Structures are given as C-alpha cells and as structure tokens.
Amino acid sequence: MTECTSSPRGCSDRVEAVLRSGEPTPFLVTDLDVVADRYRTLRSALGDAEVFYAVKANAHPDLLAALVALGCCFDVASIGEVKACLDAGAGPGRLSFGNTVKRRSEVAAAHGLGVPNFAVDDAAELAKVVAAAPGAAVTVRLRCDGDGAAWPLSRKFGCGAEAAVDLLVEARRRGMGELGISFHVGSQQSRPEAWDEALAVVASVADAAADRGAPLGLVNLGGGLPSNYDAALPEVEGYAKVISDGLDRHLARHDVRLVIEPGRHLVAEAGVIQAEVLLVSRSDDDDGPRWIFLDVGVYTGLVEAMGEAIRYPMRTPHDGGPLCPSVVAGPTCDSVDVLYEVTPYQLPLALAEGDRVELFSAGAYTSACTTVGFNGFPPLREIVLPLS
Amino acid sequence: MTECTSSPRGCSDRVEAVLRSGEPTPFLVTDLDVVADRYRTLRSALGDAEVFYAVKANAHPDLLAALVALGCCFDVASIGEVKACLDAGAGPGRLSFGNTVKRRSEVAAAHGLGVPNFAVDDAAELAKVVAAAPGAAVTVRLRCDGDGAAWPLSRKFGCGAEAAVDLLVEARRRGMGELGISFHVGSQQSRPEAWDEALAVVASVADAAADRGAPLGLVNLGGGLPSNYDAALPEVEGYAKVISDGLDRHLARHDVRLVIEPGRHLVAEAGVIQAEVLLVSRSDDDDGPRWIFLDVGVYTGLVEAMGEAIRYPMRTPHDGGPLCPSVVAGPTCDSVDVLYEVTPYQLPLALAEGDRVELFSAGAYTSACTTVGFNGFPPLREIVLPLS
Numbered sequence: 001m002t003e004c005t006s007s008p009r010g011c012s013d014r015v016e017a018v019l020r021s022g023e024p025t026p027f028l029v030t031d032l033d034v035v036a037d038r039y040r041t042l043r044s045a046l047g048d049a050e051v052f053y054a055v056k057a058n059a060h061p062d063l064l065a066a067l068v069a070l071g072c073c074f075d076v077a078s079i080g081e082v083k084a085c086l087d088a089g090a091g092p093g094r095l096s097f098g099n100t101v102k103r104r105s106e107v108a109a110a111h112g113l114g115v116p117n118f119a120v121d122d123a124a125e126l127a128k129v130v131a132a133a134p135g136a137a138v139t140v141r142l143r144c145d146g147d148g149a150a151w152p153l154s155r156k157f158g159c160g161a162e163a164a165v166d167l168l169v170e171a172r173r174r175g176m177g178e179l180g181i182s183f184h185v186g187s188q189q190s191r192p193e194a195w196d197e198a199l200a201v202v203a204s205v206a207d208a209a210a211d212r213g214a215p216l217g218l219v220n221l222g223g224g225l226p227s228n229y230d231a232a233l234p235e236v237e238g239y240a241k242v243i244s245d246g247l248d249r250h251l252a253r254h255d256v257r258l259v260i261e262p263g264r265h266l267v268a269e270a271g272v273i274q275a276e277v278l279l280v281s282r283s284d285d286d287d288g289p290r291w292i293f294l295d296v297g298v299y300t301g302l303v304e305a306m307g308e309a310i311r312y313p314m315r316t317p318h319d320g321g322p323l324c325p326s327v328v329a330g331p332t333c334d335s336v337d338v339l340y341e342v343t344p345y346q347l348p349l350a351l352a353e354g355d356r357v358e359l360f361s362a363g364a365y366t367s368a369c370t371t372v373g374f375n376g377f378p379p380l381r382e383i384v385l386p387l388s
Numbered sequence: 389m390t391e392c393t394s395s396p397r398g399c400s401d402r403v404e405a406v407l408r409s410g411e412p413t414p415f416l417v418t419d420l421d422v423v424a425d426r427y428r429t430l431r432s433a434l435g436d437a438e439v440f441y442a443v444k445a446n447a448h449p450d451l452l453a454a455l456v457a458l459g460c461c462f463d464v465a466s467i468g469e470v471k472a473c474l475d476a477g478a479g480p481g482r483l484s485f486g487n488t489v490k491r492r493s494e495v496a497a498a499h500g501l502g503v504p505n506f507a508v509d510d511a512a513e514l515a516k517v518v519a520a521a522p523g524a525a526v527t528v529r530l531r532c533d534g535d536g537a538a539w540p541l542s543r544k545f546g547c548g549a550e551a552a553v554d555l556l557v558e559a560r561r562r563g564m565g566e567l568g569i570s571f572h573v574g575s576q577q578s579r580p581e582a583w584d585e586a587l588a589v590v591a592s593v594a595d596a597a598a599d600r601g602a603p604l605g606l607v608n609l610g611g612g613l614p615s616n617y618d619a620a621l622p623e624v625e626g627y628a629k630v631i632s633d634g635l636d637r638h639l640a641r642h643d644v645r646l647v648i649e650p651g652r653h654l655v656a657e658a659g660v661i662q663a664e665v666l667l668v669s670r671s672d673d674d675d676g677p678r679w680i681f682l683d684v685g686v687y688t689g690l691v692e693a694m695g696e697a698i699r700y701p702m703r704t705p706h707d708g709g710p711l712c713p714s715v716v717a718g719p720t721c722d723s724v725d726v727l728y729e730v731t732p733y734q735l736p737l738a739l740a741e742g743d744r745v746e747l748f749s750a751g752a753y754t755s756a757c758t759t760v761g762f763n764g765f766p767p768l769r770e771i772v773l774p775l776s
Contacts, residue, residue, distance in 0.1 A: 056721060056763045077721045080764025099721050099763070101667050101681040104741070122669040124741065156679075156723045279489050281510040291544075293489040299757065333444060333465045333487050335544045353492070353512065369687065369759050372767050375444045375487070376468025379760050 025276040026296035034270035045240035054263030057364040064088035079106040107132035139180035148191035172214035180218030189224035196246035203250035227268035230311040264364040271363020289325040297330010301366035301380035305339040312359035318348035332375040413664040414684035422658035433628035442651030445752040452476035467494040495520035527568035536579035560602035568606030577612035580630035591638035609648040615656035618699040652752040659751020677713040685718010689754035689768035693727040700747035706736035720763040
C-alpha cells in the first residue's frame with residue numbers, strides 16, 4: 001500500500017510551515033513555485049509547443065497572474081474564464097476558447113474582446129462560430145477513445161475523422177482563419193503512446209483536408225498529461241519524446257504550430273489539502289474496516305474521489321506505525337460523500353479524532369469544484385503562496 | 389415516456405410569470421407557497437409529529453424564514469446550518485443536530501447556543517457529545533437497509549439494534565437528557581412499508597433499552613418522503629397511514645414524541661429550473677441519439693442527475709410534436725457532466741439552440757449543491773417567491 005506516505009515530490013519548506021501553522025481545516029495550500037517549475041519543465045521538454053493552461057483545473061486569480069508572468073497562454077471554457085484571464089493580465093490573443101459547447105452570445109463577446117480561436121466538433125457549433133466570430137481561427141476536436149485515462153472523455157466531445165475533414169473544409173469555405181485540430185487523450189493519461197495514436201489520425205485528417213483546400217495550421221495536443229497520485233507514472237520527458245517522434249513520423253509534411261493544454265499537470269502537485277479527523281468509528285461491525293471521517297469530502301473539493309478514480313496520497317501524524325484498512329469519508333449527511341470504500345486506505349491504527357492529515361497532489365479540480373456551502377460547510381479555502 | 393410533460397403538480401401563475409420574464413438562464417425559481425402547502429399537508433397527515441426541515445436540501449435564507457413563520461423546526465448538519473437557522477429567526481430549541489459526524493468544537497458551540505439534541509451512531513461520537521454537550525438530548529441513529537430508496541443511505545450512517553441499545557444505556561448512564569431513536573429509510577423512498585419495518589426494529593430497541601433503565605422519549609422518523617419526478621408515487625397520506633399504524637402496532641407501550649425530517653419532500657416540487665439549449669448536436673454518428681447541451685449541469689446544481697438517479701420532468705416549447713431519443717448534457721468541458729445518457733430522454737425533434745426548457749421538481753439539492761464556479765459558470769441563481 002502506498003497511501004500512507006509523504007508527497008510523491010515532497011513539500012517545500014514554506015508549504016510545511018503553513019501546514020504547521022494551525023490554520024483552521026480544511027484548506028488547500030498551493031505553491032506557485034511548484035506550478036512555475038512544472039511549467040518550465042514542460043516548456044523545456046516540448047520546446048516547440050505553446051502551453052495553454054486549462055483554467056478549469058484551478059482558476060485562483062493569483063495562480064492565473066503567476067502564469068501570465070511566466071508567459072503562459074490559457075484554454076478557457078466560458079466567458080467567465082475569459083474575463084478571469086483578462087483580469088489576471090493576460091492579453092486576449094493568449095486565450096483559446098476550447099469548450100465545444102458555447103453560448104452564442106459568449107462566442108460573440110469573446111470574439112469582441114479579441115479571443116482569436118474557438119473549438120468545434122459539430123456542424124451546428126461551427127455555424128454558430130462562423131456567425132458570431134466571423135474570420136476567427138477554428139480548431140476541430142477529434143474524438144479519442146481515452147484508453148489508459150483516469151477520466152476518459154470520449155463520449156461527450158469530439159467528432160470522427162471524416163466529420164473533422166468536412167468541418168475544416170467548411171470552415172475554410174466560410175472564410176474562417178487558421179485551421180487547427182485538437183484531441184484529448186483523456187485526463188490523467190498513463191500511456192504516452194496515446195498521443196502517437198492520436199497524431200496518426202490527425203495526419204490522415206490533415207492530408208484529406210489539405211487535398212480539399214483546407215491546409216492545417218495548428219495541432220492542439222490537448223490535456224491529459226498526468227500528475228502523480230498513488231502510482232508512479234512516466235516523467236513528462238517520456239511523453240514529450242513520444243509526441244515529438246509522433247509529430248516527425250506523422251506530420252512532417254504539414255507546417256503546423258503546436259499547442260498543448262495542461263491543467264492538472266501544472267497545478268495538481270502544487271497543492272496540498274490539510275484536513276482534520278472528525279471521528280474514527282468502528283460502529284458495531286467488528287469484521288468490517290473502520291471508518292475515518294474527515295472534515296473534507298466530495299462536496300468541499302474532493303469530487304474526483306468519486307468512483308475512487310483519483311487516490312490522493314495521504315500523510316498522517318502516525319505514519320510508520322501499524323496500519324489497518326480504513327474507509328475514508330467526508331463530513332456531510334450524504335451517503336455519496338464517501339471517498340474510499342471499495343478499496344479502503346491502509347492508515348495508521350493510531351489515527352484519532354483531531355489528528356491533522358494531508359492529501360497531496362490536490363491542487364487540481366478541488367477548490368475549483370467545491371460547492372457553495374452544502375450542509376453548511378463553507379467552500380474549500382485556498383491559501384496561495386506567491387512566486388518567490 | 390413521461391419526460392416531455394408539464395410539471396407533475398403544475399406551476400403557479402406567478403412561477404409561470406417568472407419563466408416568461410426573460411431572466412438570464414439558468415436559474416431556479418422557488419415558490420414558498422408550495423413549500424407552505426407541502427408543510428401544512430404533512431402536518432395535517434401526521435398530526436402528532438413535529439416537522440424538522442432538513443436544511444441541507446435548500447438553505448436559502450428566505451425559505452428558512454418562511455418555515456420559521458410556519459412553525460417548522462430544523463434538522464441541521466453543521467454549525468453553519470445552526471447559524472443560518474438562528475439568523476432566519478428560529479429559536480435554538482427548534483433545532484436538532486442530526487449529523488452523526490460532528491466536529492467537537494461545533495457540538496460545544498451548538499450546545500452553548502441552546503441546541504438541545506444531537507444524533508450519534510457510534511460510541512466515540514457519543515463520548516464526544518457527552519463531553520461537549522453534557523446533559524443534552526441524544527438521538528441514536530439505527531441503520532436501515534434502504535430498500536426502495538433512490539439514494540440508499542445504509543453504508544455510511546447508523547448502527548445495528550444491539551449497538552443502539554448499548555448507546556442509549558450509556559447515554560442514560562452518563563446523565564444525558566431525553567433519549568431518542570432515529571432512522572432514515574433512504575431518500576426518495578417509494579415504499580411506505582419501509583417505515584413500518586423500521587418501526588418494528590425501533591420497538592425492539594426501545595424494549596431492550598427500557599428493560600435496562602433507558603426508556604425512549606422520542607422517535608425520529610427521518611427523511612425519505614418522496615417528491616414526484618418521473619414516476620407517480622403514493623401520496624403523503626398513504627405514508628402517514630402506514631406510519632401511524634406502525635406506531636400503534638409496534639410502539640403502543642412506549643410514550644414517545646414523534647419527529648419527522650423531510651427535506652426534499654417540502655421543497656423539491658416548489659422549484660423549477662429554467663435552462664437554455666446551447667447546442668443540438670448529431671455529431672457524425674447517424675445511428676446514435678442526438679445530444680442536447682443545456683446551460684445547466686451537474687456542476688451547477690444537477691448533482692442528483694449523476695447515475696441518472698433523479699429524472700427531472702422536462703418541458704419544452706415544442707411539446708406535443710414528434711419526439712426523438714436525446715442524450716442530455718451540461719455545458720462544462722467535463723465528461724462527467726452528462727445528465728442522461730444510459731436512458732436518453734424523449735424530447736421534441738424541433739428542439740433547437742436558444743430554446744428555453746424547464747426542469748420541474750428541482751427545488752431540492754440543486755442550488756444547495758452548485759459549485760462556486762467550475763469552468764467559469766456562476767453558481768445556480770435562485771429566485772424565491774415569498775409567502776403570499
């Protein structure tokens with residue numbers, strides 16, 4: 001069992017200082033130096049690709065401002081995220097409206113503000129973008145099967161290769177700007193080869209579209225780069241190598257700009273949640289695992305624990321002592337608010353009410369997904385440590 | 389197919405007026421006259437039971453104030469909900485702290501504010517309440533199996549009958565006040581007999597506890613009374629009859645006060661969500677259902693659509709015309725944000741971008757569960773129509 005461990009990458013001294021400071025729990029502490037490190041490592045590994053941060057992972061204003069300062073671009077899902085990026089100092093030319101489902105008035109508003117690029121995967125959405133953002137760059141999203149991903153995205157988004165060609169040709173015919181293709185191999189993708197497989201399909205689409213007078217200008221490698229939770233995954237350099245080789249092999253005859261859209265990859269490992277044990281309960285079932293109730297749960301940021309898809313590494317004050325199987329649950333009066341039951345955690349037998357525990361790699365999709373106050377529990381509070 | 393219909397109970401004229409007024413979508417409109425009607429009907433059906441509204445279903449201040457005015461009591465899950473009720477004008481004596489997982493400092497704070505009753509299902513939690521709220525009334529929560537419920541609650545909450553007896557005896561030994569037993573037959577319970585079965589177990593616990601010097605003073609019938617979504621369910625009078633008969637049959641020899649804790653039952657049918665169609669997509673799969681993308685989804689209040697457990701009746705401007713199978717999805721860049729795919733809705737073929745649709749019976753666990761702004765979409769806005 002790997003849960004009862006320190007962070008996969010460790011905590012900085014200043015994060016540890018916050019964790020020792022007695023702040024009321026639960027809270028998320030996010031270290032922007034870690035974000036900067038992840039950003040620079042990715043830039044260096046994928047030298048040719050522009051990095052568009054997927055704002056949905058964590059839209060804290062200080063985080064966005066730090067990424068602006070680092071030179072990052074932004075993948076936005078709504079006019080709300082457009083405005084958040086502009087407020088953080090990003091020029092509109094650094095934004096890309098990546099949601100394939102957009103309100104018509106938001107397309108027009110974003111276009112009016114100078115956002116240059118809009119994603120589509122359907123003829124009706126393309127017609128909407130043509131009408132509301134005439135001449136804008138258009139990126140057509142290809143469907144991927146999501147094999148190897150923690151959160152496959154295949155059902156809701158993307159179109160097949162033939163439809164993609166038709167959309168590119170139609171966009172050209174309607175006078176739209178630079179044409180792109182995007183894909184998303186699925187969030188927390190463990191197989192670098194997923195990008196190679198997708199790039200082969202991209203190449204077939206690009207060939208067919210070019211033959212019909214719609215040459216490709218941009219390839220968007222999407223998101224899906226993983227963060228470390230409970231299992232060791234390849235380093236980003238391994239992904240970069242597969243992607244670079246795939247581009248050489250499949251797309252050498254196309255002159256394309258490259259874009260990548262990491263969300264989780266940039267921010268997950270920058271965040272640590274500190275929570276408190278509210279109750280250790282054995283109830284009356286001596287044979288079953290005990291229950292550990294924390295003051296954080298699926299309604300206060302741990303939505304990705306649903307289905308037990310993401311297993312946050314945990315640290316406790318009793319690490320090193322004897323372990324026992326433990327169901328981990330959140331504090332609400334809601335049976336859905338159980339984090340790990342199908343596969344209980346191995347946690348120290350000595351764990352007790354009032355102990356503080358840390359959940360590592362918790363910077364993505366936590367403070368972003370907290371509810372406004374279900375059960376009277378306030379939204380997950382976030383403490384952001386600035387770039388040093 | 390029943391989805392394409394008007395509300396099970398219809399909308400009041402003033403709700404319809406809001407729906408016609410062109411308010412920006414999405415929003416929830418809640419009619420407090422409907423809440424009052426549900427409250428009075430329940431009071432009249434269960435004449436002996438005090439009604440404790442489960443605040444978690446919808447904690448809007450105007451709703452709480454209206455229930456205070458109606459004479460309602462409140463089931464609270466946290467100190468946040470305690471304060472919300474006090475702010476709405478409830479006396480602390482009308483509150484019951486029903487969460488079996490409580491922060492110790494919140495027990496003490498609630499006790500200090502005058503909250504008289506605390507729920508427990510475990511010896512450690514009882515010890516916490518004894519220490520932090522000495523002399524308070526204690527309600528022991530029995531485990532139910534949840535058969536017949538849309539959201540069974542059996543795994544996380546409650547203890548077995550033997551453990552319940554031990555907890556009651558221990559509470560008496562430690563000088564705690566009135567002793568109660570609660571149970572929860574599971575949310576949206578379709579089988580009235582579930583209460584009868586639970587009351588039989590309550591009686592066996594009450595007998596054993598009385599024999600050991602810990603007589604029961606209160607029976608809390610919990611929540612679980614259903615609201616009408618897509619299927620017709622028994623009226624509340626049917627439930628009341630089963631409960632009343634069950635009390636006579638099982639608990640005649642105990643002199644107990646009765647409490648019931650409806651949440652959904654009081655507020656679900658008082659609320660209507662109006663949303664807008666953002667996109668009707670066929671993508672390139674001619675054989676599959678089309679996709680209807682709304683501007684509301686699981687991150688803006690429709691969390692109970694996950695697993696397709698709750699199917700909100702929908703109304704569209706094209707009802708009566710030809711139908712076709714339609715996957716219904718929310719607006720975020722997240723594959724989890726799909727409302728109905730396993731069992732698509734039958735919706736009018738004529739449904740188009742820009743159409744406004746209504747989701748009925750949407751007053752419970754919607755505005756309460758909306759995120760703070762995932763994907764840049766603001767929390768679900770709520771318009772509350774006052775008691776007339």
